[in-house]
Amino acid sequence: MHATIYHNPRCGTSRNTLALIRHAGIEPEVIEYLKDTPTREQLAALIRDAGIGVRDAIRAKEAKYTELGLDDPSLSDDALLDAMLAEPILINRPFVRTDRGVRLSRPSEAVLDILPPLPAPFTKEDGGVVAPK
Structure with a gap:
C-alpha cells in the first residue's frame, strides 16, 4: 500500500500518525509541508477527499x-x-493519503480508517495504547 503523510515533525499528533503508519508496515512518502507546501490544487483535493470543509482544515x-x-x-x-x-x-495536520482514502488524522487514530489492520498494539508518545481493530 502506498501512503503519503503531510507531516510536521514538531507536532506530536503528526509524529504519532507517522509512527502508526510505520507500525502498520508501510513506509510512507513523508512531505514536510512547511518546507514543501502543497499546491492549491493538492490542498483542495486533500480537503475534499477527506470529506471535510476548508474551515475544518485550518488550524484555528x-x-x-x-x-x-x-x-x-x-x-x-x-x-x-x-x-x-x-x-x-x-x-x-497531518493529512494522510493511502490507497483507501484521505484522512485529517486528528486524533492520530483517525488514520486507522485508511490503513490495514495493525499487527499489534501501538503505544503513542503520551503512553496511550492503540489496539488493533
Missing part, C-alpha cells in the same frame, strides 16, 4: 489565524485556502 489555534482575521465567518473558502498557502503553519 495558531496565532496567525487571529492575526489575519481568519475567524471572520464571512471569509470564503478561497480566502482561507489563500491564507493556508501563504502561511502553511495554518494547515491542520
Whole structure:
C-alpha cells in the first residue's frame, strides 16, 4: 500500500500518525509541508477527499489565524485556502493519503480508517495504547 503523510515533525499528533503508519508496515512518502507546501490544487483535493470543509482544515489555534482575521465567518473558502498557502503553519495536520482514502488524522487514530489492520498494539508518545481493530 502506498501512503503519503503531510507531516510536521514538531507536532506530536503528526509524529504519532507517522509512527502508526510505520507500525502498520508501510513506509510512507513523508512531505514536510512547511518546507514543501502543497499546491492549491493538492490542498483542495486533500480537503475534499477527506470529506471535510476548508474551515475544518485550518488550524484555528495558531496565532496567525487571529492575526489575519481568519475567524471572520464571512471569509470564503478561497480566502482561507489563500491564507493556508501563504502561511502553511495554518494547515491542520497531518493529512494522510493511502490507497483507501484521505484522512485529517486528528486524533492520530483517525488514520486507522485508511490503513490495514495493525499487527499489534501501538503505544503513542503520551503512553496511550492503540489496539488493533
